[in-house]
Amino acid sequence: MPSSLILAEVSTPVAIIMLIGGVVVGGILMVLASRFLGMQSLTQARREAESILANARSEGETLRKQLELDARAEQASLREKFDKETEQTRAEIKEIERRLTKREDNLDRKLDALTDREKQIARTEDELRGRESKVQKRDAELDQLIEEHQAMLVKTRDEQKQELLRIANLSEDDARKQAIRAVELEAQEEAGQLIQRLTERAEDEARQKSLEITLNAIQRYASEHTAEATVSAIPIPSDDLKGRVIGREGRNIRAFEKATGVDVIVDDTPGVIVVSCFDPIRRAVASESLQKLIDDGRIHPTRIEEIVEQMGKEIQERVVKYGQDACIEAHVRGLNPRISEMMGRLYYRMSYGQNILRHSMEVAYLSQVIADQLGLDGELARRCGFLHDLGKAMDHEVEGGHPAIGMEFAKKHGETDEAVLNAIGGHHNDIPATTPYTPIIMAADAISGARPGARRETLEKYVRRLEQLEGIATDHDGVQQAYAIQAGREVRVIVDPDNIDDAKCSYIARDIAKRVSEEMTFPGEIKVTVLREMRTVEFAR
Structure with missing residues (x-):
């Protein structure tokens, strides 16, 4: 067998074993590494958890402190609001207490006045009882004298009859007639003397009482002195504006005069432009319109028409308000709105510097005082006095005197009371007085116009x-x-x-x-x- 094959056969298991060993060692190392890494991650997680917990605690503490600060601020705001409301309530309570005190003072004054009135009535009743007792005593004396005279006549009737028959050689009927005639003449003479004495005494008392009533009415009413007259001179900041008011070839001034119905006088007088018109309402509209145009600076026909129309509406609203306020202040109820509006127009009417609307209210008050003193209807007298110069609101529009114009206008718009109509038409003796209220209005009118400071004329x-x-x-x-x-x-x-x-x-x-x-x-x-x-x-x- 070749050596290479042997080495190959021998090295294969070894390699496998080494591979397996390497794998096992790698796994062990991986396990150890993973455990090491897990311990590090756990430690890091614990640290992060502790950090998060610490941050949460810090944020919670901060949030708690912030909530406490917000709660304290809210509490301070609520306390401040409560203090303001408490102070306002205290001020309202003080104002109510002041009003109650003022009302109590007014009630005390009225009670004192009523007490004085009751004392005066009691004194008058005592005087009347004294006069009544004197009259009864005088009647008793007269009855006694008549009885004595009759007794004397009865006693000496036969003697007088025989004496008269003997002296005058009259018949019994003629003697009786002459005796009765003599008694009648004597009684008439005594009655005439008594009537004369009573008449003189009544005239003296009436004169004294009328003086007392007049002085009392003047004393109880205190009004302002001469009111400022409605001026027609419009001040301007510089004379250069005169040319702008006149306009090119006079177109502005012609448009203004046409829109307002007044005469505008632009002369050499420095610093003023004069507005002239017999109608006080138109003069007021023109004066305020011209003043507004001068203040605005834009003066041309279109703007003039716009301003005049606007001021006309404003003046009309003022007239209505002045009339309503005057009716409320004078305590005159149930007037037709047209009459109330006409009374408001009197605000712009002057007579010798005296405002006619204020004069009418003054006459109304004086008339009530005089009527109350005379035992008449004070409310009716106040209505008569308030409306007596109604015709002056339109006497420049209708022909005739203001008494007749006012009476006709009042009759046309719902005033049916004869006393009111006669007072309006007859307070200058244009028609005969048919009620006692007309002379009262004449007296109050004279007092209002003649008191010191009422009119500017010297x-x-x-x-x-x-x-x-x-x-x-x-x-x-x-x-x-x-x-x-x-x-x-x-x-x-x-x-x-x-x-x-x-x-x-x-x-x-x-x-x-x-x-x-x-x-x-x-x-x-x-x-x-x-x-x-x-x-x-x-x-x-």
Whole structure:
């Protein structure tokens, strides 16, 4: 056998054994390596687990601290909110306490006033009881005198009859008539003296009572002095704006005058532009529109129409609000909305610097005070006083005096009470007074207009205006006397009936009215009344 084959046969098992040994050793090594690696992985896993646990604990601690901080912040926010709400509640409670205290003070004042009123009523009742007892005593004395007189007549009847028959040689019937006539004359004389004494006493008491009521009404009402008049001068920052207001070839000013219905006067007066119009509402719309255009700076016809329309709506809303607020403040209920709106228009109407709306509210209050003192309906008197100048809101739109215009407007819009209508139409003596409330409104109107500070016109100007009015009236042939009455609202002219006939009276009245309109400046209108009285006297001899 060849040696190579022997070596091959011998080396094959050895190689197998070596291979197997190598495999076993490799497996053992792999097992050992895997165990070693597993131990290292376990150790690493344990370390990672401990690290994760430590991180979790750290994050948990951090989260716990953060939650604690958030909880504390939330608690502080809630406490602050609670403190604010508590402070607000305390403020509301203090305000309620203040209102309650104020109401309690008002109730105390009203209680004191009622107590004084009760004392006054008690004193009046005592006086009435005293007067009643005096009258009863006087009646008893008169009854006693009549009884004594009758007894004397009965006692001496026969003696008087015989004496009269003897002296006068009269029959029994004639003597009886003369005796009765003598008693009647004596009783009439005594009654006349008693009536005269009672009349004089009543006049003195009425004069004193009327003075007391008037002074009490003036004292209880305290209003502001002269209100600011509605001005027509619009201030401008520079005179350069005058050219922009006028516009190219005057197109802006023509568009403004056409849209507002006013006259815009741009002259050499520095710093102002004058707006002129007889309608106070249109003047107010124009003044505020022009002021807004000047402030805005964009002045052209389209913008002018837009601003005027906008301001017209705003002024109308203000008028409605002013009327409603005035009705609430004056405690006048149930007015037609049109009447309330017209009362709001009086906010823009002035008379000698006195705001007519405030004047109407003042007259309403004074009328109520006077009516309450006289035992009349104070609420009705307040309504009459509030509406008495209603016609002034439209007297520039309708012909006639404001009393007649106001009465007609009120009647047309739901006012049916005769007292209210007569007070509106007759507070300047244009129609006769049919209720006691009309003289009350006249007195309150005079008090409101004549109190110090109510109107801007000075005494000297007032006297000069009346003298000028009377001078125009007396500057006619045939005029004997002229008197300006009702604070210059009417002039009464007395003519010579021998030289002036009825036709000439009409001519004189028209001429006086024309001259007054041309030569004088006055609010509203002035009534001219020419009086001609023909008397024929004869003597019978």
